[in-house]
Amino acid sequence: MNIGLLGFGVVGRGVYDFALNREDVTVSRVLVRSPKPELGALATEQVQDILADPTIDTVVEVMGGLHPAYEYICAALKAGKHVVTANKAVISAYYPEFIALAKEQGVALRCTAAVGGGIPWLVNLERCKRLDQVMELGGIMNGTSNFIMDAMHAAPVSFPAILKQAQELGYAEADPSADIDGDDIRRKLTISANVAFDALLAEEEIPMFGIRTVTDGDIAAFQSHGFVCKLIATAQRCGEGVCAFIEPTLVDSHELEAAVPANFNLISYSGQWTGRQSYFGQGAGRYPTAYNVVQDCLDILDGQRNFYTEAMAPTALDGDAVAHPYYVRTSCPDAWLESITADRWECGVITSAVSVGQMLTWAHQQVQKDPTCFIAGIR
Ligand code: HSE
Numbered sequence: 001m002n003i004g005l006l007g008f009g010v011v012g013r014g015v016y017d018f019a020l021n022r023e024d025v026t027v028s029r030v031l032v033r034s035p036k037p038e039l040g041a042l043a044t045e046q047v048q049d050i051l052a053d054p055t056i057d058t059v060v061e062v063m064g065g066l067h068p069a070y071e072y073i074c075a076a077l078k079a080g081k082h083v084v085t086a087n088k089a090v091i092s093a094y095y096p097e098f099i100a101l102a103k104e105q106g107v108a109l110r111c112t113a114a115v116g117g118g119i120p121w122l123v124n125l126e127r128c129k130r131l132d133q134v135m136e137l138g139g140i141m142n143g144t145s146n147f148i149m150d151a152m153h154a155a156p157v158s159f160p161a162i163l164k165q166a167q168e169l170g171y172a173e174a175d176p177s178a179d180i181d182g183d184d185i186r187r188k189l190t191i192s193a194n195v196a197f198d199a200l201l202a203e204e205e206i207p208m209f210g211i212r213t214v215t216d217g218d219i220a221a222f223q224s225h226g227f228v229c230k231l232i233a234t235a236q237r238c239g240e241g242v243c244a245f246i247e248p249t250l251v252d253s254h255e256l257e258a259a260v261p262a263n264f265n266l267i268s269y270s271g272q273w274t275g276r277q278s279y280f281g282q283g284a285g286r287y288p289t290a291y292n293v294v295q296d297c298l299d300i301l302d303g304q305r306n307f308y309t310e311a312m313a314p315t316a317l318d319g320d321a322v323a324h325p326y327y328v329r330t331s332c333p334d335a336w337l338e339s340i341t342a343d344r345w346e347c348g349v350i351t352s353a354v355s356v357g358q359m360l361t362w363a364h365q366q367v368q369k370d371p372t373c374f375i376a377g378i379r
Contacts, residue, residue, distance in 0.1 A: 001024060001025045001026065001057060001058050001297055001300070001301050002026050002028045002055050002056050002057050002058065003015075003019065003025065003026065003027045003028060003056065003058050003059070003060050003297065004028060004029045004030075004031070004050030004051075004053065004056040004058070004059045004060070004076075004081070005027050005029070005030045005031065005060050005062070006031045006047070006050070006059060006060065006061045006062065006063050006069075006072055007031065007061065007062040007063035007064070008030050008031075008032050008036055008039070008043075009062065009063075009064070010170045010285070010286045010289075011062040011086050011113070011286060011289045011290050011293065012030070012062045012063075013286060013290075014286040014287050014289065014290025014291075014293075015027070015060055015062060015290045015293050015294060016030070017287075017290070018287075018290055018291070018294045019294065024298075024301060025294065025297055025298070025301070027042065028042070028053070028055065028056050029042055029043075029044055029049055029050050029053065029056065030042050030043050030044070031044060031045070031046075031047055031049075031050060031063075032044070032045060033045070047068075047072055047075070050076075051072075051075050051076060051079050051081075052079075056081065057081060057082060058081055058082040058083070058084065058297060058300065059072070059073070059076035059081045059082070059083050059084075060083075060084045060085070060293060060297065061073055061076075061083065061084070061085040061086075061087055061090075062085070062086050062087070062293065063087070064086075064087055064089065064173075064174065065087070065089060065090075065174075066089050066090055066093060069085070069087050069089075069090045070090050070093070070094055073085065073090065073094075073098060074097075074098070074101060077098065077101040077102050077105055077107060077109070078101060078105065080105050080106075080107060081107060082107045082108040082109070082110075082300050083098070083102070083107070083108070083109050083110075084108075084109075084110045084111070084293055084296040084297055084300070085109075085110075085111050085113075085114065085293075086111070086113035086114055086289055086292070086293050087111070087114060088111075088114040088115060088184070088187040088188055088191060089187055091111045091114045091187075091191055092114075092187040092188075092190045092191050092203050093203070095191070095194065095312070096200065096312055099307045099310060102307070103307075106305075108300045108304060108305050109307065110296035110299065110300065110304070111191075111296070111308075112292040112293075112295065112296050113289045113290075113291075113292035113293045113296070114187075114188070114191060115141065115188040115191050115192055115267075116141065116188070116265050116267055116279065116281070116283050116292075117143065117265065117281070117282050117283040117284045117285060117288045117289045117292065118281055118282045118283070118285070118287070118288025118289055118291045118292055119265060119267060119279045119280070119281040119282070119283060119288075119292075120279070120292065120295070121192070121267050121279050122191070122192070122195060122308050123299075123308075124277070124279065125137070125192060125195050125196055125269060125308070126195060126306065126308045126309075128196075128269060128271055128274065128277070129195075129196070129198075129309075131273070132271035132272055132273045132274050133271065133272040133273075134196035134197065134237075134269050134270070134271055134272075135236065135237055135270050135271065135272055136234070136235070136236035136237070136269065136270045137192055137193065137196050137234075137235055137236075137267070137268065137269040137270070138189065138192075138232060138233040138234040138235055138236075138267070138268065139232060139233065139257060139265070139266045139267040139268045139278070140230055140231070140232060140257055140260050140264070140265050140266045140267070140283075141184075141185045141188045141189065141192075141233050141265055141267055141283065142179055142184050142185045142188075142231060142265070142283065142284075143166075143171045143262075143263030143264065143265060143282070143283040143284035143285070144163075144166045144171045144172045144173070144176065144179035144180070144184075144263065144284065145179050145180060145185075145210070145211055145231040146230065146231070146260055146262070146263060146264060146265070146283075147162070147165075147166045147169075147171060147262055147263040148162050148163060148166060148180075148211065149211060149214075149229060149230055149231065150260070150261050150262055151165075152214070152216065152219050153219055153223065153228060153229075156216045157216075159212075159214075163176055163180070166179075166263070169263070169285070170284070170285055170286060171263045171284040171285060177212075180210050180211055180212050181208070181210035181212060182208035182209065182210045182231065182246040183208075185208070185231065185233045185246045186203055186206050186208055186233075186246055187203060188233070189206065189233040189234075189235055189244055189246060190203040190206065190244075192235065192267075193235035193242055193244055194309060194312055195308040195309045196235070196269060197235075197237060197242055197315065198309050198310075198311045198312055198313065199242055199312060199313060199314075199315035200312040200313060200314045200315060201242060201244060201315055201317060202317065205317050206244045206245060206246065206317065207245050207246075207247075207319055207356065207357060207360035207361070208245065208246035208247065208360070209246070209247045209248065209360055209363050209364070209375055210231065210246075210248075211231050211248055213367075213371070213372055213373060213374040214229065214248065214374050215329075215347075215372075215374070217346065217347045218327075218329060218347060218348065218374055218376075220346070221327075221345045221346040221347055221348065222250055222327070222376075223253075224346070225345065226252065226253050227250040227251065227252065227253060227378070228250070228251055228252075228253050228255075228257075228258035229248050229249065229250055229251075229376055230248070230249055230251060230257050230258070230260070231246065231247075231248055231249070232246070232247065232248075232249040232251075232257065232377075233245075233246045234246075234322070236321075236322070238318050238321035238322075239318065239321070240315075240316065241315055241316035241317060241318040241321070242315050242316070242317060242318070243317070243318050243319065243320075243321035243322045243356070244317060245319065245322070245356045245357075245360060247356070247360065247375070247376065247377045248374070248375070248376040248377070249376060249377045249378070249379055250327060250376050250377070250378045250379070251379060256278060260280070263282065263283065263284055263285065264280060264281065264282060264283065265279075265280070265281065265282070265283030265284075266278055266279070266280045267279050318357075319355065319356055319357020319358075319360070319361075320355040320356075320357045320358065321355075322355065322356050323353040323354055323355045323356065324353055324354075324356075324377050324378055324379055325342065325350055325351050325352060325353055325354070325377075325378045326350070326351045326354060326359050326375050326376065326377055326378060327345065327348050327349070327350055327374075327375065327376045327378060328348055328349050328350075328351060328363075328373075328374075328375050329347050329348035329349075329372075329373065329374045329375075330348075330366055330370045330372075330373040330374075331370050331372065331373075332366075332369055332370050333349070334366075336362065337349065337351070337362075340352050340354055348374070350378070356377070359375060359377075360375075363375045
């Protein structure tokens with residue numbers, strides 16, 4: 001396999017290093033944004049040098065972002081090249097278009113590293129569907145936010161300091177707000193739910209609330225009541241639709257999620273027959289992510305031409321299908337919050353069961369009035 005590598009950042013270098021030690025996979029050209037003397041003649045700043053090279057059979061896109069990744073992937077598929085990408089933004093936004101092009105050209109499109117970094121999640125979700133029906137999926141799908149939450153439970157630490165550390169370790173997105181506010185998880189949840197349910201969910205309509213406003217006082221209160229707070233994504237079948245959301249969640253300290261350390265991810269699905277299966281591992285970082293990218297290349301080399309899902313149908317999102325109690329901390333409670341308050345903790349209140357859609361809509365409005373407001377679902 002001759003690879004044209006688009007991008008030589010954290011993941012690109014990892015792919016390059018893995019390929020160096022193999023005879024079956026060769027990186028033939030690398031698209032770079034700035035000179036990379038260590039690559040010698042392999043480096044080019046012109047994507048056409050890759051797209052028009054007939055000896056390159058596979059394009060590996062690890063640049064990230066929507067554009068020009070979208071244009072380059074389309075061009076590569078149209079040029080009859082297999083495509084492997086780790087780019088969740090572009091896959092979440094354009095997957096149906098990409099697979100239509102790939103089918104037309106008889107080439108493969110794989111993106112296992114787009115969800116869960118080095119965890120073989122999408123490939124197993126794809127396998128599960130051959131024999132079972134996925135009823136629910138989700139979990140801890142972002143390494144940076146878990147790294148932050150884990151550190152905040154271990155010792156009093158400032159949010160900016162621990163975020164900076166995650167960035168230095170190469171876990172965080174270029175714009176770390178995507179990690180903290182839930183956008184990164186929402187892309188991964190959309191891709192996973194689309195694969196699991198053969199759905200086409202509107203990513204931007206999935207409600208989410210991030211961890212930007214959590215304080216050490218909140219964490220101390222959770223710990224004193226036997227809970228651990230994690231940023232958790234959920235998608236489950238409900239009627240004809242899907243209920244999907246991302247929110248800080250208080251899990252019992254004995255739950256699997258509570259024990260997930262550092263930048264690790266824990267992603268699970270529940271099959272109708274198999275019950276829960278969980279996948280734990282490195283959700284970010286150079287070699288874990290590059291591992292799944294190169295595994296996709298090896299699968300293509302072995303003749304793999306499946307798409308994770310092909311029958312994607314627009315599917316309604318139902319935010320009211322799931323309800324549970326919440327922890328809410330706000331300096332200006334309103335009448336609605338008072339009406340659902342069932343208990344009071346040190347710095348916040350505990351509500352009676354409220355639908356996720358209702359609470360997340362309220363929380364976003366409340367943040368306009370009280371930017372320090374924090375909520376967490378209790379499961
Ligand atoms: N920023 C992401 C994370 C990288 O922290 O999980 C992998 O998608």
